[in-house]
Amino acid sequence: MDAIDVIRAKRDGAELTPAQIDWAVDAYTRGAIAEEQMSALAMAILLNGMTRPEVARWTEAMIRSGERMDWSALSRPTADKHSTGGVGDKITLPLAPLVAACGAAVPQLSGRGLGHTGGTLDKLESIPGWRASLSNEEMLDVLRSTGAVICAAGAGLAPADRKLYALRDVTGTVESIPLIASSIMSKKIAEGTGSLVLDVKVGSGAFMKTPEKARELAETMVAIGSDHGLRTVALLTAMDRPLGNAVGNALEVTESVEVLAGGGPSDVVELTLTLAREMLAAAGISGKDPADALRDGSAMDVWRRMIAAQGGDPDAPLPTANETHQVFAPSSGTLTRLDAFGVGVAAWRLGAGRARKEDPVSFGAGITCHARPGDEVKEGQPLLTLHADDPSRFDRALESLEGAYEVEASGAPDLLPLVIDRIA
Amino acid sequence: MDAIDVIRAKRDGAELTPAQIDWAVDAYTRGAIAEEQMSALAMAILLNGMTRPEVARWTEAMIRSGERMDWSALSRPTADKHSTGGVGDKITLPLAPLVAACGAAVPQLSGRGLGHTGGTLDKLESIPGWRASLSNEEMLDVLRSTGAVICAAGAGLAPADRKLYALRDVTGTVESIPLIASSIMSKKIAEGTGSLVLDVKVGSGAFMKTPEKARELAETMVAIGSDHGLRTVALLTAMDRPLGNAVGNALEVTESVEVLAGGGPSDVVELTLTLAREMLAAAGISGKDPADALRDGSAMDVWRRMIAAQGGDPDAPLPTANETHQVFAPSSGTLTRLDAFGVGVAAWRLGAGRARKEDPVSFGAGITCHARPGDEVKEGQPLLTLHADDPSRFDRALESLEGAYEVEASGAPDLLPLVIDRIA
Numbered sequence: 001m002d003a004i005d006v007i008r009a010k011r012d013g014a015e016l017t018p019a020q021i022d023w024a025v026d027a028y029t030r031g032a033i034a035e036e037q038m039s040a041l042a043m044a045i046l047l048n049g050m051t052r053p054e055v056a057r058w059t060e061a062m063i064r065s066g067e068r069m070d071w072s073a074l075s076r077p078t079a080d081k082h083s084t085g086g087v088g089d090k091i092t093l094p095l096a097p098l099v100a101a102c103g104a105a106v107p108q109l110s111g112r113g114l115g116h117t118g119g120t121l122d123k124l125e126s127i128p129g130w131r132a133s134l135s136n137e138e139m140l141d142v143l144r145s146t147g148a149v150i151c152a153a154g155a156g157l158a159p160a161d162r163k164l165y166a167l168r169d170v171t172g173t174v175e176s177i178p179l180i181a182s183s184i185m186s187k188k189i190a191e192g193t194g195s196l197v198l199d200v201k202v203g204s205g206a207f208m209k210t211p212e213k214a215r216e217l218a219e220t221m222v223a224i225g226s227d228h229g230l231r232t233v234a235l236l237t238a239m240d241r242p243l244g245n246a247v248g249n250a251l252e253v254t255e256s257v258e259v260l261a262g263g264g265p266s267d268v269v270e271l272t273l274t275l276a277r278e279m280l281a282a283a284g285i286s287g288k289d290p291a292d293a294l295r296d297g298s299a300m301d302v303w304r305r306m307i308a309a310q311g312g313d314p315d316a317p318l319p320t321a322n323e324t325h326q327v328f329a330p331s332s333g334t335l336t337r338l339d340a341f342g343v344g345v346a347a348w349r350l351g352a353g354r355a356r357k358e359d360p361v362s363f364g365a366g367i368t369c370h371a372r373p374g375d376e377v378k379e380g381q382p383l384l385t386l387h388a389d390d391p392s393r394f395d396r397a398l399e400s401l402e403g404a405y406e407v408e409a410s411g412a413p414d415l416l417p418l419v420i421d422r423i424a
Numbered sequence: 425m426d427a428i429d430v431i432r433a434k435r436d437g438a439e440l441t442p443a444q445i446d447w448a449v450d451a452y453t454r455g456a457i458a459e460e461q462m463s464a465l466a467m468a469i470l471l472n473g474m475t476r477p478e479v480a481r482w483t484e485a486m487i488r489s490g491e492r493m494d495w496s497a498l499s500r501p502t503a504d505k506h507s508t509g510g511v512g513d514k515i516t517l518p519l520a521p522l523v524a525a526c527g528a529a530v531p532q533l534s535g536r537g538l539g540h541t542g543g544t545l546d547k548l549e550s551i552p553g554w555r556a557s558l559s560n561e562e563m564l565d566v567l568r569s570t571g572a573v574i575c576a577a578g579a580g581l582a583p584a585d586r587k588l589y590a591l592r593d594v595t596g597t598v599e600s601i602p603l604i605a606s607s608i609m610s611k612k613i614a615e616g617t618g619s620l621v622l623d624v625k626v627g628s629g630a631f632m633k634t635p636e637k638a639r640e641l642a643e644t645m646v647a648i649g650s651d652h653g654l655r656t657v658a659l660l661t662a663m664d665r666p667l668g669n670a671v672g673n674a675l676e677v678t679e680s681v682e683v684l685a686g687g688g689p690s691d692v693v694e695l696t697l698t699l700a701r702e703m704l705a706a707a708g709i710s711g712k713d714p715a716d717a718l719r720d721g722s723a724m725d726v727w728r729r730m731i732a733a734q735g736g737d738p739d740a741p742l743p744t745a746n747e748t749h750q751v752f753a754p755s756s757g758t759l760t761r762l763d764a765f766g767v768g769v770a771a772w773r774l775g776a777g778r779a780r781k782e783d784p785v786s787f788g789a790g791i792t793c794h795a796r797p798g799d800e801v802k803e804g805q806p807l808l809t810l811h812a813d814d815p816s817r818f819d820r821a822l823e824s825l826e827g828a829y830e831v832e833a834s835g836a837p838d839l840l841p842l843v844i845d846r847i848a
Contacts, residue, residue, distance in 0.1 A: 043435065
């Protein structure tokens with residue numbers, strides 16, 4: 001087989017054969033297809049699409065490029081959740097211990113921040129001592145002893161995806177639904193979970209800006225899951241405004257702990273409980289109300305043990321930023337808009353995210369929202385607090401907030417429902 | 425500016441701005457855009473196209489990536505010809521000295537064989553001693569003393585195109601009309617010719633398989649030429665069957681010398697004269713009939729001096745292949761088909777072309793055609809002679825000839841006219 005033949009076939013609108021897909025993914029992983037050849041193929045896939053059998057096979061080939069994890073030694077059913085990423089989306093933090101407290105095992109492989117969206121591992125690393133990298137044996141130990149583990153994917157898991165993702169990131173080929181879906185699903189299937197709940201974000205702060213695009217992605221992923229015998233459910237959820245009040249690494253850990261303590265912003269609580277119920281149902285666990293596990297402290301218990309098992313001190317004070325800057329309401333009225341993308345970019349510019357992959361993040365940086373869309377505000381009251389280690393970052397962050405919020409004398413916000421749709 | 429922004433713009437169907445094009449071509453030449461980024465951009469251009477202003481600017485940017493040659497020191501008007509490549513297309517060999525014999529200066533930068541199509545430089549290198557690489561000063565000397573020069577383009581000419589061409593070759597992005605047109609025209613404009621005649625080949629043995637595609641390419645190139653103030657004419661000519669009887673490096677030199685001696689196959693003579701008349705008209709030279717220059721030996725004279733000026737011995741015997749193999753007519757009747765692509769691939773497999781860029785060619789390898797489409801043939805008469813240094817090559821060459829020719833009891837061949845159309 002020849003790289004150019006495969007590229008030409010997809011370029012000219014043909015369906016790739018299973019043999020072509022298997023060869024292309026394997027040859028790329030081995031280095032027999034060059035980076036510049038794979039990027040041309042990725043662009044052809046982005047522009048000409050892939051059929052359902054092509055996506056299924058591409059995913060399968062990426063899974064087979066590495067190891068496949070196996071949790072059959074555990075006595076509990078496994079459940080996992082994946083979010084396509086958003087602003088203030090800290091849901092994994094309270095969700096994993098909550099679902100474990102209700103009886104499932106949650107082997108949650110997570111990622112780092114990408115552009116204006118935060119990463120679960122960056123958030124947890126703001127906890128002093130906490131380690132994201134675990135061996136497979138350590139992962140199993142933590143799962144066994146606490147019921148939940150949140151860690152980085154090892155290098156052995158879908159190495160084809162790891163290589164391809166880095167390439168897509170620099171070649172304008174990220175925004176392909178078949179490539180996004182196969183990237184996510186190859187890791188989740190190789191991770192060996194028995195059931196999967198997908199949280200597909202919709203809106204300005206998400207990769208999918210419209211419900212239509214999000215639905216297409218969700219349907220593609222659910223199809224891949226069922227083609228691989230994985231119980232998969234997807235929810236389409238709102239990312240037109242930030243989730244919760246805190247955006248930034250340590251700020252989001254604090255808010256997550258509030259949820260585990262039975263408090264926290266209502267949207268974070270509601271989405272956590274909704275996803276927990278979906279995960280328990282997908283794992284075949286019935287008769288448990290996760291709201292009880294928040295109330296009775298059992299979810300908090302799992303959280304504390306899980307953090308400690310990965311070297312973290314759940315009682316240590318979290319890093320805070322050196323400087324803050326307030327944004328005040330320009331007039332009295334209703335906050336009719338608080339744009340997720342604008343807030344996300346501002347938090348990123350404050351240091352919560354990375355400009356380059358190798359940059360460190362600032363744990364304390366970010367934004368606290370003092371009002372949510374729909375709230376009445378008074379002229380001069382604080383709307384947002386910006387946190388940064390370096391005060392020179394405030395100017396550019398404020399630029400991204402220009403036009404990102406609006407206070408109107410009368411009127412109501414035009415918001416997406418928190419849960420827009422469910423695809424199973 | 426950022427490579428990903430430019431890739432995304434073209435990917436999403438936007439027209440690139442002049443600033444984006446200038447930056448992309450320059451950054452790629454400098455290495456600031458990586459190979460894998462340019463290949464994604466090339467695929468997006470191939471699939472989404474470029475507008476006339478984009479193609480003109482892209483060409484301009486490639487010209488400006490290097491030097492621009494200047495022939496204003498010559499007393500004669502300059503004329504050049506470019507063929508998009510075919511099987512048995514040796515026209516440049518008799519044409520350049522013929523047009524020089526009629527009063528133009530012909531600074532002909534040529535290339536090497538690509539896939540199943542031959543390369544002018546490979547053909548001329550079969551002449552003992554002949555050198556393809558000349559400095560700009562040597563080029564000017566040969567032009568001054570003989571009126572014509574055929575040589576390789578120097579590294580200083582459109583380096584952006586050189587780099588991009590090598591990339592397109594391995595990434596399935598050759599077949600883009602805007603990229604083909606800008607590649608050809610950037611070199612021809614940088615070469616500094618005052619007029620240009622394009623021979624756009626059509627048919628199985630050409631890159632453009634249909635007159636429609638060939639016309640699109642021809643119109644794009646003529647538009648670029650006139651946008652740059654270069655008098656440009658394009659002919660669409662037949663490449664459904666081989667041109668002439670000889671296919672292969674030294675074999676084609678021999679046939680070219682026959683034409684310069686006043687003989688040779690009628691189609692080679694006719695196309696040579698047609699292109700010569702176009703070149704003379706484009707160069708503003710009137711009152712000369714190139715047929716006279718073939719008859720009176722003046723074209724042959726220029727040929728001999730031109731070959732000698734580049735170190736070649738025009739009287740030296742040419743290399744011949746070690747082995748031959750005959751293909752006989754399977755029945756009596758009319759040869760209704762002799763497919764250019766089949767013959768081209770067979771000659772390539774016999775050693776006339778290269779499998780890899782760095783491979784040498786065999787000068788003696790190739791095919792001699794003893795009958796042409798339309799000729800009556802008798803069962804058992806030789807149709808083709810295959811020439812190769814290594815007899816183990818005959819089998820694979822014969823495979824490519826299967827179905828490439830047909831002898832029918834009655835019927836006439838369905839051929840393209842030698843000159844299909846003229847675009848000015």
